[in-house]
Every structure is written in C-alpha cells, then in structure tokens.
Amino acid sequence: MSGRASSRFSSISVSFAGVPPGRPGVALGFRGRQRPLLVKPPLGGLLPNNRSGRLAALRPPLFQLASCPVPKLQRKSLNQPETVRKFPHGHIDSVALGESEVGRWEFEPGWRWSTDIKPIVGTEWCLNRHVGVVIEGSLHVVLADGTTMDFVQGDAYEIPPGHDAWVVGDMPYITYEWTSSRVFARAPDDDDAIVVTLLFSDIVGSTSMLERLGDKAWHDLLVAHNAAMREQIAHHRGREFDTSGDGFLALFEGAARAVRCGRGMIKAANELGLRLRVGCHTGEVIFVAGYAHGVAVHTTARVVALAGPDEVVVSSTTRDLLSANDFVLEPAGSFELKGLTGAREVFRVAG
Numbered sequence: 001m002s003g004r005a006s007s008r009f010s011s012i013s014v015s016f017a018g019v020p021p022g023r024p025g026v027a028l029g030f031r032g033r034q035r036p037l038l039v040k041p042p043l044g045g046l047l048p049n050n051r052s053g054r055l056a057a058l059r060p061p062l063f064q065l066a067s068c069p070v071p072k073l074q075r076k077s078l079n080q081p082e083t084v085r086k087f088p089h090g091h092i093d094s095v096a097l098g099e100s101e102v103g104r105w106e107f108e109p110g111w112r113w114s115t116d117i118k119p120i121v122g123t124e125w126c127l128n129r130h131v132g133v134v135i136e137g138s139l140h141v142v143l144a145d146g147t148t149m150d151f152v153q154g155d156a157y158e159i160p161p162g163h164d165a166w167v168v169g170d171m172p173y174i175t176y177e178w179t180s181s182r183v184f185a186r187a188p189d190d191d192d193a194i195v196v197t198l199l200f201s202d203i204v205g206s207t208s209m210l211e212r213l214g215d216k217a218w219h220d221l222l223v224a225h226n227a228a229m230r231e232q233i234a235h236h237r238g239r240e241f242d243t244s245g246d247g248f249l250a251l252f253e254g255a256a257r258a259v260r261c262g263r264g265m266i267k268a269a270n271e272l273g274l275r276l277r278v279g280c281h282t283g284e285v286i287f288v289a290g291y292a293h294g295v296a297v298h299t300t301a302r303v304v305a306l307a308g309p310d311e312v313v314v315s316s317t318t319r320d321l322l323s324a325n326d327f328v329l330e331p332a333g334s335f336e337l338k339g340l341t342g343a344r345e346v347f348r349v350a351g
Contacts (some may be wrong), residue, residue: 047277072330078104088116113164120186134155137153138168139166141159193284198250198251198283199249200280200299201247201277202304203225229243229269231268258318262312281298313348316347
C-alpha cells in the first residue's frame, strides 16, 4: 500500500467550497482528477487551545467549525438575498438553507472566466465545482483536458473543477446553483489558516480483494464499508473530505477524536471482513484562493503509508497532543518521508 497510498494522496489539496454562514462545506480535491466533494458529517465547536489566535481571525464564510444545524421547514426568497457578491460583468445573490447555499448567478454578455475572474483568484483554471440549472441564456465550458460542452435554458448540469467558461450570444446567462456561491471569484487570502488533525484510512489488500470477489460483490462491500466509516466519522464529530474508492480522508478538531475514530473505523471494517490502516497528523492548513494547501496534507499521506494492517499510526505532532492516560503509544520508528525534509518519528497506537 505504501507506494499506492503515497502516489494517490501525494497531490491532495483541501478546498472549502459552498460555505453557508457559520457552517462550512469542506472538500478535498485530488489535483490529478480535480474533483472536490463536499463534507457531510457534523463537527463540534471551535478548535481549542489555539494559542496563535489565528482561528478567530478567519472569515466565517470560509471555515468555521460549528455544530450541524437541525433540519427544519423553511423558505427564503432570492428576491431578498442574504448575500450579494459582485465581480466584473456578473453577480451572485444567495441564501443559506441549513447546510446548503443556494445562489442566483447572472453573467452579462461577454463575460468569460479567464478574462474576468482569473485575475482575481490567480489560478489557471476555475477550481470550483458547479451544480445547478440554467434559467436563461447559454454558457460554453471547456475543461483543462479539452472537453467542451454547452449549457442552455432548462439544462441541469455539473461542471467539475479545472475549466474555463464564457457566455454565448447577446443574452445574459442566468443560473441557480447549489455549490460555490460563497467562494466563487474570491480573492486569495494567505492569512486564512487553521490547525487541524487529519485522518487518512485505507483498505488493506483492496486490489486483490476486488479480483477475488468480482465487481458486483466488491461494490456491495464498498457501500457497506463507506456507510460504516461515515458513521464513525460522524460519531467522533469529524468531517469527511472525500473517499478515494477504498479509503477515507477526514478532519477533526482534536487529535484524540481522530485517533478514537481511527480505532472505531478499524473495528467496523473488521466486522465486514476487511482490514484497515489509519494514519493521523496534526498541522496547519493554509488557504489560497479558497483552497487549502499545506505540508500537513502531504505529511499525513506519508504517515498512513507506514501503518500496518489494523494499525493506527500518528506523527510526533499528533502524539504530543494525546493524553498518556487515554492512549498507549509505541515508537514505530523514525522515517524519511518522501518529499519532506528530515526524519520524522511515527508512533503506533496500542490496544
């Protein structure tokens, strides 16, 4: 797994997209496939013991750890938007409905992402995922791989990250979207940073198991595995980033919760006849153009590659945050992690 995990997780970046006030959506995007997914499970209060005070300075719409709102019967009018965001040749009016952010987007004739928005966000392509329905006008989209598609009135659509787009014709392009209204066309802010504990999990021997079981049986097993993993993440108040097919990526406000979740995930996987490896690392995540990057993401990817079957391994940074009364930690060795300078100590969670 070490080689496979290293290659799969080595180019991960974390994005925070579609964020309603006080309730973030967290997504993890793989640069190779450019597909961020919104986070679902709830996460508790603000990160404790943040002595730097940087968390308090974060813009709440970008990232604020809060309890999951209780679903309720409600309605809001986009004729009276809670948020209005303007940018060259366009604007977004939006309202928040619990975890969802619904926006009415309008682009003027002649609007083009690479002309009007690229200078603001500083990325080569639009890195937002879009899901919505076209109300009026026409939009032409071209992906980074050259794939193109046109969207017209009445079309429901999904546009993955990594694209350019422009309005076609002399009519405004009007659409309703359920993603990205909070972060679209937002300028970079390098001061947006938080300290989190990241957890990566991976099924041991997934390829050989797929060959042995066949596609249908493996798919059914993965569905059960994913449900069990999400239950553990939610129980320990974590946030799911994404599932890579046979593993999960999640964020926690505390190191202890991440480790307890890892142990719970292993137990749940064992009940399904699966073996799991889990790695945890604590570090700072930096926001750039609405997306989060940092050595912490890459370090965690390397740490999980060092775990054996049914093991939770943690970095020394995470170890320092764990209470000796709650966990027994055994030295697993000092390793040179690919792409990172210096040897890093790794510890195995016993029991």
